[in-house]
Amino acid sequence: MLKDIGTNASVVRCLIGMAVTSLIRSLLPALSLWFTGQLLTIAQLAVDERRVDRDHLFKIAAGRLACSLALQVFNLLEAQIRPILGNCIRRHYSVYMFRETARLDVPTFNDSVVQDRLQKAASGGRRSSVAWDAIYSIFGGFVSITSLVTRTFVLVRVVRGQPDGPLLALVACIPHFIQVWPIRDSLFPGGAAWIMTTFNSDYIKMEGIKQVVQSSLYRKEVVAGGMWQHLLAEYTNRLMKLGDHALDTPSDILDRSAAFVQRLSGFLIEPLHELPQIIFTLRTAERPATIPTSIASLNLISSTAAQFTSDFRGLTYTVRSVSKDLSNIRQLYEVENIRNQVEDGALPYPEDQAKIRYGISVEFKNVSFRYPDAADFALKGVSFSIGQGQLCVIVGRNGSGKSTILKLIARIYDPLEGTILIDGKDIKTLKLDDLRRATAVLFQDYTHFPLSIGDNIGLGDPEHWNDMARIEEAARLGGADEVVARLPDGFDTYLDSSAHDTYCYMPAETLSRLRKAGGLKSTESSNLSGGQIQRIALSRTFMRSLSPEKPVGLLLFDEPSASLDPVAEHDLFERLRHLRGDKTMIFSSHRFGNLTRHADLILYMDNSVVVEEGTHAELVASGGEYAKIWNIQAQAFI
Numbered sequence: 001m002l003k004d005i006g007t008n009a010s011v012v013r014c015l016i017g018m019a020v021t022s023l024i025r026s027l028l029p030a031l032s033l034w035f036t037g038q039l040l041t042i043a044q045l046a047v048d049e050r051r052v053d054r055d056h057l058f059k060i061a062a063g064r065l066a067c068s069l070a071l072q073v074f075n076l077l078e079a080q081i082r083p084i085l086g087n088c089i090r091r092h093y094s095v096y097m098f099r100e101t102a103r104l105d106v107p108t109f110n111d112s113v114v115q116d117r118l119q120k121a122a123s124g125g126r127r128s129s130v131a132w133d134a135i136y137s138i139f140g141g142f143v144s145i146t147s148l149v150t151r152t153f154v155l156v157r158v159v160r161g162q163p164d165g166p167l168l169a170l171v172a173c174i175p176h177f178i179q180v181w182p183i184r185d186s187l188f189p190g191g192a193a194w195i196m197t198t199f200n201s202d203y204i205k206m207e208g209i210k211q212v213v214q215s216s217l218y219r220k221e222v223v224a225g226g227m228w229q230h231l232l233a234e235y236t237n238r239l240m241k242l243g244d245h246a247l248d249t250p251s252d253i254l255d256r257s258a259a260f261v262q263r264l265s266g267f268l269i270e271p272l273h274e275l276p277q278i279i280f281t282l283r284t285a286e287r288p289a290t291i292p293t294s295i296a297s298l299n300l301i302s303s304t305a306a307q308f309t310s311d312f313r314g315l316t317y318t319v320r321s322v323s324k325d326l327s328n329i330r331q332l333y334e335v336e337n338i339r340n341q342v343e344d345g346a347l348p349y350p351e352d353q354a355k356i357r358y359g360i361s362v363e364f365k366n367v368s369f370r371y372p373d374a375a376d377f378a379l380k381g382v383s384f385s386i387g388q389g390q391l392c393v394i395v396g397r398n399g400s401g402k403s404t405i406l407k408l409i410a411r412i413y414d415p416l417e418g419t420i421l422i423d424g425k426d427i428k429t430l431k432l433d434d435l436r437r438a439t440a441v442l443f444q445d446y447t448h449f450p451l452s453i454g455d456n457i458g459l460g461d462p463e464h465w466n467d468m469a470r471i472e473e474a475a476r477l478g479g480a481d482e483v484v485a486r487l488p489d490g491f492d493t494y495l496d497s498s499a500h501d502t503y504c505y506m507p508a509e510t511l512s513r514l515r516k517a518g519g520l521k522s523t524e525s526s527n528l529s530g531g532q533i534q535r536i537a538l539s540r541t542f543m544r545s546l547s548p549e550k551p552v553g554l555l556l557f558d559e560p561s562a563s564l565d566p567v568a569e570h571d572l573f574e575r576l577r578h579l580r581g582d583k584t585m586i587f588s589s590h591r592f593g594n595l596t597r598h599a600d601l602i603l604y605m606d607n608s609v610v611v612e613e614g615t616h617a618e619l620v621a622s623g624g625e626y627a628k629i630w631n632i633q634a635q636a637f638i
């Protein structure tokens with residue numbers, strides 16, 4: 001970690017600043033103690049010999065005062081450096097986590113173990129970061145240890161010369177040692193490994209119900225299914241059944257046992273606190289002449305002993321958090337070792353950029369695939385060949401494997417068996433970045449990003465993300481231009497924003513006027529229909545295919561017209577045919593007609609296999625499944 005952040009000059013400067021201030025802060029208490037000890041000696045001399053060296057007294061008093069002032073100054077200095085260093089480190093690791101999360105492919109990202117590792121690594125959240133926490137506690141530990149050691153050293157020297165000093169120091173320290181005894185384990189983390197689990201079915205169910213209600217994932221079903229009252233009744237029932245400790249977290253359980261030990265030690269500690277006072281009274285009764293210096297010495301010893309306890313407590317806390325922080329850092333750096341399941345190839349693609357304009361050939365050879373954690377195969381021994389520049393339409397029932405074919409061509413997943421050839425080369429040997437630049441995909445479950453419409457379209461070609469002319473052209477081709485024209489903020493309209501405005505209560509009208517007057521862009525979600533959002537997603541696909549520098553040779557469309565009205569669908573196919581030129585295009589579709597009639601190849605799928613293939617005329621003539629469904633659809637219009 002130090003090597004990593006050491007490359008950042010401002011972090012190094014701040015770290016050095018923190019180290020110097022921490023060192024001085026840790027030495028100052030011992031120095032103060034030494035001056036106090038000197039003051040005591042002067043007082044004792046004054047009592048014993050009735051003489052005072054005023055010059056010396058003045059210097060020592062000034063030194064003691066200077067120590068207090070210096071401590072304040074260095075505390076202030078540290079408080080200035082700390083946030084600067086904290087922000088530098090947080091920025092560094094925010095970029096690190098972004099990079100390590102962004103580079104993951106679909107199966108790796110969806111893997112629950114990977115998700116867990118990412119979450120743990122990022123657990124510092126936005127305000128702090130695990131790396132910063134660790135550095136902060138390491139500095140804290142350093143200050144506690146140095147100040148504890150140096151102060152003990154000075155105290156031993158100071159009390160040696162005081163009447164009854166060693167005895168009083170020993171007695172004063174005993175209760176404090178007892179107090180820190182129960183937490184000694186945390187100084188030796190070797191014995192600190194523990195596991196807690198529950199097999200309590202009521203608890204497991206109660207937690208499950210809580211999640212259903214809390215997560216937005218299930219809200220649609222909860223509302224549509226009218227579930228909430230039932231869930232509430234069940235939750236209350238389980239909660240009552242579990243009794244007083246139903247809501248205990250694992251740390252509550254740990255704290256309960258620690259609290260018991262502490263209460264027990266309290267019985268011993270309180271009487272022991274009185275012991276120095278009693279000894280002091282007995283001793284001074286014997287030697288009344290030393291009362292003034294003895295009182296001062298008792299005060300010094302008691303307050304230093306109390307300070308020790310708080311230092312020691314601070315230290316145990318620090319040791320505990322340092323070991324936790326160090327394991328967090330290990331987790332943070334382990335994220336780098338997460339390997340993508342879809343491995344990158346080495347061959348640059350295409351060898352000839354100009355050739356790709358005439359399309360890409362795709363061949364499946366006996367390909368089988370099963371989704372991670374799924375029981376059944378989504379594709380079983382699928383073979384077909386699509387020539388350069390051909391139009392292929394994959395049709396078939398729901399769940400027959402159409403989308404899966406497109407996902408394998410886009411290398412979202414790799415097949416379990418068989419080979420996919422792109423222009424005659426095994427897809428796994430090609431560089432992933434190159435392959436993705438040469439293909440444009442529109443998935444069935446297309447998403448919209450919580451960004452503006454312009455960004456949503458522009459991201460189709462990330463290298464020209466901000467090129468408004470291309471974005472407008474892509475919007476025209478995808479049919480999003482009409483949608484955008486009707487929105488007051490046009491391309492700047494946010495589809496869905498993760499950052500919402502905060503404002504005091506005011507009527508909606510005032511708010512809207514105020515926003516306008518302040519020139520605020522729309523940051524709230526806009527309500528677009530499914531079809532309108534699909535046009536934006538389509539435009540994103542077109543954006544990719546517009547790039548003249550790095551042309552696309554293969555277009556994959558999964559149900560591109562599912563949410564479009566018949567006119568929009570017809571327009572879309574017209575535009576697609578025009579845009580296609582010589583490129584290879586593969587569609588997955590439920591609708592026969594517009595597309596299948598123009599297809600060079602139709603694959604009819606059922607139950608994870610290709611059952612029929614050919615052109616529309618060939619398949620209709622053969623009178624198979626395709627012909628049957630074609631007739632059903634055709635009859636609907638007679």
Ligand SMILES: Nc1ncnc2c1ncn2[C@@H]1O[C@H](COP(=O)(O)OP(=O)(O)OP(=O)(O)O)[C@@H](O)[C@H]1O
Pocket residue numbers: 371372374377378396397398399400401402403404405444588
């Ligand atoms: N991410 C996934 N994890 C597990 N199983 C999946 C996943 N995606 C799809 N499947 C399963 O794989 C099979 C093929 O799905 P696929 O999406 O390829 O079908 P499809 O023909 O495109 O269906 P539709 O016409 O409904 O879009 C189905 O049984 C489906 O349940």
